[in-house]
Each structure stands twice: as C-alpha cells, then as structure tokens.
Amino acid sequence: MDWLTIITTTVHAAIGWESVVYGLAAIGVNIHFGYTGLLNFGQAAFMAVAGYGLAVAVTVMNLPFWMGIVIGLAAAAILALLLGIPTLQLRADYLAIVTIAAAEIVRLVFRSVYFKDIFGGSDGRRGFTGDFYAMNPFPPGHYGIGPFGFDERVIWFLAVGWSVVLLSCLVVYLLMKSPWGRVLKAIREDEDAVRALGKNVFSYKMQSLMLGGIIGCLAGFFYGLYNGAVQPDIFGTEMTFFAYTIVILGGAARVFGPVVGAMIFWVLFVFVGNTLAELVRNGFIPFMTTTQVGPIRYALVGLGFILLLVIRPQGIFGDKREIAINAR
Amino acid sequence: MPDDTMTTSRKASALAAFKDMPREPGVPKPDPILVVDKVVRRFGGLTAVDVDHVEIQRGSITALIGPNGAGKTTFFNQLTGFDTADAGAWTFNGRAMNGVPAHKVARNGMVRTFQLTKALSRLTVLENMRLGAQKQKGESFWRAMIPAFWRGQEDEITERAEELLVRFKLDAKREDFAGSLSGGQRKLLEMARALMVEPELVMLDEPMAGVNPALTQSLLGHVKDLREQGMTVLFVEHDMDMVRDISDWVIVMAQGTVIAEGPPSTIMSDERVIDAYLGAHHDAPLSDTELESQLHEAEAALEAEIEEETQK
Ligand SMILES: Nc1ncnc2c1ncn2[C@@H]1O[C@H](COP(=O)(O)OP(=O)(O)OP(=O)(O)O)[C@@H](O)[C@H]1O
Numbered sequence: 001m002d003w004l005t006i007i008t009t010t011v012h013a014a015i016g017w018e019s020v021v022y023g024l025a026a027i028g029v030n031i032h033f034g035y036t037g038l039l040n041f042g043q044a045a046f047m048a049v050a051g052y053g054l055a056v057a058v059t060v061m062n063l064p065f066w067m068g069i070v071i072g073l074a075a076a077a078i079l080a081l082l083l084g085i086p087t088l089q090l091r092a093d094y095l096a097i098v099t100i101a102a103a104e105i106v107r108l109v110f111r112s113v114y115f116k117d118i119f120g121g122s123d124g125r126r127g128f129t130g131d132f133y134a135m136n137p138f139p140p141g142h143y144g145i146g147p148f149g150f151d152e153r154v155i156w157f158l159a160v161g162w163s164v165v166l167l168s169c170l171v172v173y174l175l176m177k178s179p180w181g182r183v184l185k186a187i188r189e190d191e192d193a194v195r196a197l198g199k200n201v202f203s204y205k206m207q208s209l210m211l212g213g214i215i216g217c218l219a220g221f222f223y224g225l226y227n228g229a230v231q232p233d234i235f236g237t238e239m240t241f242f243a244y245t246i247v248i249l250g251g252a253a254r255v256f257g258p259v260v261g262a263m264i265f266w267v268l269f270v271f272v273g274n275t276l277a278e279l280v281r282n283g284f285i286p287f288m289t290t291t292q293v294g295p296i297r298y299a300l301v302g303l304g305f306i307l308l309l310v311i312r313p314q315g316i317f318g319d320k321r322e323i324a325i326n327a328r
Numbered sequence: 329m330p331d332d333t334m335t336t337s338r339k340a341s342a343l344a345a346f347k348d349m350p351r352e353p354g355v356p357k358p359d360p361i362l363v364v365d366k367v368v369r370r371f372g373g374l375t376a377v378d379v380d381h382v383e384i385q386r387g388s389i390t391a392l393i394g395p396n397g398a399g400k401t402t403f404f405n406q407l408t409g410f411d412t413a414d415a416g417a418w419t420f421n422g423r424a425m426n427g428v429p430a431h432k433v434a435r436n437g438m439v440r441t442f443q444l445t446k447a448l449s450r451l452t453v454l455e456n457m458r459l460g461a462q463k464q465k466g467e468s469f470w471r472a473m474i475p476a477f478w479r480g481q482e483d484e485i486t487e488r489a490e491e492l493l494v495r496f497k498l499d500a501k502r503e504d505f506a507g508s509l510s511g512g513q514r515k516l517l518e519m520a521r522a523l524m525v526e527p528e529l530v531m532l533d534e535p536m537a538g539v540n541p542a543l544t545q546s547l548l549g550h551v552k553d554l555r556e557q558g559m560t561v562l563f564v565e566h567d568m569d570m571v572r573d574i575s576d577w578v579i580v581m582a583q584g585t586v587i588a589e590g591p592p593s594t595i596m597s598d599e600r601v602i603d604a605y606l607g608a609h610h611d612a613p614l615s616d617t618e619l620e621s622q623l624h625e626a627e628a629a630l631e632a633e634i635e636e637e638t639q640k
C-alpha cells in the first residue's frame with residue numbers, strides 16, 4: 001500500500017484547485033439558496049459563460065487577458081438578467097426549472113457544430129492562459145514541506161485562487177451582516193411579508209442572483225486557468241449539484257460553509273478513490289477491478305454524505321436551532 | 329395602556345366626525361384618508377369583492393366585519409397591492425393607488441398585516457423588527473459593505489424596535505428566532521413590525537385571533553394608542569366585544585359588497601347585518617338578548633375555528 005501517495009494527494013486535494021473552483025461555485029449557490037432561498041440550478045452556466053468568455057476573447061478575438069476577464073464577468077451578469085427578469089416575479093420553482101434548462105442550452109450552444117469556429121465544439125478552447133502564468137512572480141522550484149507541495153505554476157494559481165476565495169468570503173460576510181443581507185434572509189423566509197414592509201423583493205432577488213452568479217463565474221475562470229482549457233461537458237448539471245452538495249455539507253447560510261464543504265468534499269473523494277484503488281491493486285479486494293473503482297467511489301462518497309447529514313442535518317457549520325424551527 | 333383622560337381628545341374628535349352620519353354603505357366622510365370606488369375581484373365565477381364605494385375616515389379606528397368568506401381579506405389584498413383587482417380605483421391621501429405594487433403601497437404609508445401570520449422564522453425577533461424600518465442606508469448593495477455608512481442609523485432603528493418590543497411584551501424574546509414564538513406572540517410581533525414602518529394607515533387582518541384575553545386587553549390599548557399617535561386603523565375582526573370596545577365606526581361586508589355602515593353600538597341591530605350573519609330567512613324579530621346570544625354562539629364557534637387555524 002502506497003500510503004504516502006494517498007496522504008499527499010488527499011492533502012493536496014484539500015487545498016488544491018478543486019477546492020478553489022468548487023468552493024467559489026458553492027459560495028455563489030450559498031448566496032442564492034442559503035441566504036435568499038433562490039433555487040438556481042444553473043450555476044454551471046454561470047461558470048461556462050465566464051470560462052468561455054475568457055477563452056474566446058483571448059483565442060478567437062485576440063484580446064488581452066484582462067479584457068477576457070471583463071467579458072466573462074459581463075456575460076455572467078447578462079445571464080443573471082436574462083434568467084431573472086422572466087422568472088423572479090414568479091413562484092420559486094419556476095426559477096429552478098428555467099435555470100436547469102438554461103444551463104443545458106448554454107452547454108449545448110457551446111458544443112454545437114454550428115458555432116465550432118467560435119467555441120470549438122466538443123473540444124472546447126485552449127491556449128488562453130499564457131498571460132496569467134506570465135504574471136507569475138514565483139521563480140521555478142518546489143514550494144512546500146517534504147512530500148507536500150506544488151510547483152511554481154500551481155502555487156501561483158493557488159495563491160490567486162485562495163485570495164479570491166477569501167475575498168469572496170469577506171464580501172459575503174460584510175453583506176450578510178448588513179441590512180442588505182437581512183432583506184435577503186427575510187425574502188428566504190417569506191417574501192410577501194417583506195413586500196408588506198416596503199422592500200422591492202424583485203430587485204433584491206435580482207441582486208442576489210447576480211452576485212451569486214458572478215462569484216460562481218469566477219469558478220469558471222479558475223477552472224479554465226488551471227486546466228488550460230474549457231470544454232462544454234465540464235459545465236454539466238453535475239457541476240451544479242456538486243456545488244449544492246457542498247453548500248449543504250458545509251451548512252447553508254454560513255460564510256465559510258461552502259469553503260470547508262468543498263474541502264471535505266474533495267478530501268473524501270480523493271481519499272476514498274485512492275485508497276480503494278490501492279486496495280484493489282494490492283489484491284485486498286479480489287472481486288473488484290481497478291476500472292470499477294471510479295463508480296464505486298461515487299457510491300461510497302454518496303453514502304458518506306448521507307451518514308454525515310443524518311448525524312448533522314444542519315451541515316458542519318449550521319445552527320441546530322434552525323433545523324428545529326423548520327420542523328414546526 | 330393609555331388611560332381614558334388621554335384618549336378622550338382624539339377619540340372625541342373621531343366620534344364627533346361620525347356623529348349623525350347616515351348608516352348607508354359608502355357614506356362620505358368629512359376627511360377620508362382612503363377612498364375606494366367600484367373595486368371588483370373575481371375568482372372564476374365567484375365575485376369575491378364588489379365594493380361600490382367606501383371611505384375611511386382619517387384618525388379613526390374603523391372595523392371591517394362580515395361573515396366568513398365575505399371578502400374582507402381579498403379586499404385588503406386588492407388595496408395593498410398583493411392581488412390585482414379586475415376593476416376599480418382607490419386613492420390614499422388623494423393619490424391613486426390602483427396598480428401600485430405592494431412594496432410601494434407600504435412605502436406610501438399604508439401597511440397591512442396578514443390573517444395567517446407571517447413571522448420571518450429564521451430571523452430573530454429583533455431582526456424582524458429592524459426589517460420594518462424604512463429608508464435604510466444599509467439596504468443598498470454598495471453601502472451595505474461599509475458599516476460606517478449605516479451603523480448610526482441601525483442604532484436608532486434598534487432603539488425604536490426595542491421600545492416597541494417592550495410595549496408589546498416581547499422584549500424578553502428579542503434574541504430568539506421568530507419561528508420559536510407562539511401563535512399569539514407572532515401576531516404581536518407582526519403588528520409591532522408593521523409599526524416599525526411608521527405608517528399612516530394600519531390595516532390589521534384579525535389581529536386578535538389566537539391571542540389570550542389578558543393580552544388582548546393590552547393589545548386593544550396599543551390599537552387605541554395608534555389613533556392617539558395620529559394613525560388611522562382599519563381592522564378585520566370577528567370578536568364583536570372587541571369591535572365595540574375600540575372602533576369608532578364599523579363597515580359590514582357580506583358576499584363581497586359593503587352592506588351597511590354604522591357606529592359599533594348599534595350596527596349589530598341593523599336589519600341588513602342580521603340578515604347577512606344569520607341568513608335572510610331567520611324567524612321574524614329576534615329580541616336583542618336572543619340576537620346577542622346567537623351572535624356569541626357564532627363567535628365562539630369562529631374563535632374555536634381560528635384557534636385551530638393558528639395552532640397548525
Ligand atoms: N385565491 C383565491 N382563489 C379562489 N377563491 C378565492 C381566493 N381567495 C379568496 N377566494 C374566495 O373569495 C371569498 C372571500 O374570501 P376572503 O378570504 O376574502 O374572506 P374573508 O372575508 O377574509 O373571510 P374570513 O373571515 O374567513 O377570513 C371566499 O369565498 C374565498 O373562497
């Protein structure tokens with residue numbers, strides 16, 4: 001058994017690119033679902049338009065990196081408007097249906113043959129990260145302690161990524177303890193009561209959708225920057241549901257919930273996967289082959305989440321009192 | 329609770345305004361804050377509201393009564409922008425209000441509570457109260473991130489909220505989740521929260537349903553107090569003792585229309601009202617005591633029903 005590899009990959013997963021990307025996506029979902037009660041099932045679409053915005057701006061339009069970022073952000077804001085205007089006046093479940101459909105439409109447009117010249121079809125786009133890594137101030141080398149550590153390219157990515165994650169958390173923290181955040185939480189509880197108190201509920205829901213969408217779209221940038229490519233099928237509904245799982249795991253409506261949730265999610269995922277693979281490889285589980293490890297890993301991790309939520313239904317950071325109130 | 333010598337001034341002027349006023353539905357008032365014309369709301373084949381004309385006198389406490397399903401709540405919903413009337417127009421302080429969205433109605437000073445109480449469960453009692461305050465600087469996205477912009481105002485709001493909580497005997501619960509309050513306490517919280525808006529017209533939909541009698545007394549005091557502070561109150565209530573105790577004027581609805589208006593002391597002996605409550609074919613002249621007892625029975629039945637509703 002190669003325990004060292006299992007442990008190092010697990011530690012790397014906790015602070016690695018997956019936690020950055022999924023953490024940001026989940027922070028956005030937490031604003032929508034955790035604080036405002038909006039069921040946005042199209043978070044992957046926000047990531048997709050941002051990732052593609054950057055990629056297409058740089059590779060097809062030959063614009064500088066920063067313009068790509070601006071275009072990506074603008075695309076996410078426009079997507080929020082397009083989704084929100086028709087649905088936020090309607091009952092909550094309409095947003096869920098529309099967003100899940102919109103996310104699929106976005107994905108299918110990106111992978112369509114018709115737009116292959118722009119979006120690159122099912123291969124996606126690559127070759128837009130040069131400017132980002134050109135800004136890397138870390139000289140080549142290994143950064144870390146002993147077996148734990150990253151090369152200069154990854155450490156630069158993680159430095160920027162975690163800074164953005166922490167900054168997003170700070171924004172969420174400041175907003176949610178302000179009167180603005182109070183209106184959001186009140187909308188989650190009962191929007192008619194909030195209307196009766198003179199607040200423009202539609203406007204606040206739109207602001208929430210936009211803020212969560214824009215933070216979520218940062219995850220799209222970071223996905224593209226780490227992997228050096230964007231492909232349409234990365235941004236499927238699975239991505240969105242992972243983000244929801246992470247939010248609930250960490251505790252909805254908690255500032256650090258999504259971040260810790262993402263770390264736990266990936267630690268479990270990598271640890272279970274690698275341990276299983278090692279066990280199979282060394283013949284400890286004779287009835288399994290290495291190719292079966294992937295699907296079994298999903299099942300085991302799912303089982304783990306079920307157990308966790310049975311024991312702590314409020315999530316890691318959640319408040320037990322809140323769950324008790326829901327039961328009334 | 330305000331004592332009687334203090335209440336006399338406003339109450340006297342309110343009562344003076346209603347003295348010798350005809351008992352006809354839609355009778356004009358000397359200084360109306362709310363004027364409603366030809367409001368119709370249909371649900372399929374059912375005409376839930378069809379109010380021809382009604383005026384609410386400023387600075388008074390007006391009761392809106394009527395049997396179950398008379399259309400009182402639906403009427404409230406039309407006036408406050410929570411539902412769109414099929415036809416009709418109404419003005420508040422002379423300003424046209426039909427088609428105005430609910431939040432703007434509230435901002436204009438016309439604030440309502442709900443028959444089925446809407447406590448914001450996972451917010452604390454104090455946060456519920458603070459939410460009611462208007463023109464909060466910290467409610468705009470950009471300023472929200474910098475507490476220096478709104479901290480001062482928040483302190484003022486908190487002070488006002490705490491005064492109200494003391495008045496409504498909820499101060500011990502200030503840090504509790506509103507969802508942990510009892511049904512009656514939620515009614516109190518909703519009313520106190522509505523007052524945080526500093527409205528001119530308060531519209532209460534069955535404020536006393538499910539509140540215990542001792543507390544009802546103090547609540548009645550609060551409602552009378554609102555009039556003393558210059559507010560106008562329009563409330564829906566089934567409890568005739570309460571209606572008699574605090575209202576200056578009563579409007580009776582049945583099957584969507586206003587069928588009678590009058591002072592609380594005599595409204596229940598009005599022929600049209602008796603017909604509406606007991607059906608048109610009741611046996612000829614009931615004595616006053618018989619009528620009282622019948623009404624009390626009906627009331628008791630209603631209260632039991634409401635109790636059941638709020639327990640849910
Ligand atoms: N959304 C709706 N859809 C269909 N019918 C409705 C709707 N809302 C109310 N109604 C009908 O309109 C009529 C008036 O209802 P409303 O709730 O206004 O009565 P109410 O006077 O408030 O009665 P209560 O004293 O029992 O509260 C009832 O017959 C009711 O069934």
Ligand SMILES: [Mg+2]
Pocket residue numbers: 400401402443
């Ligand atoms: Mg009603």
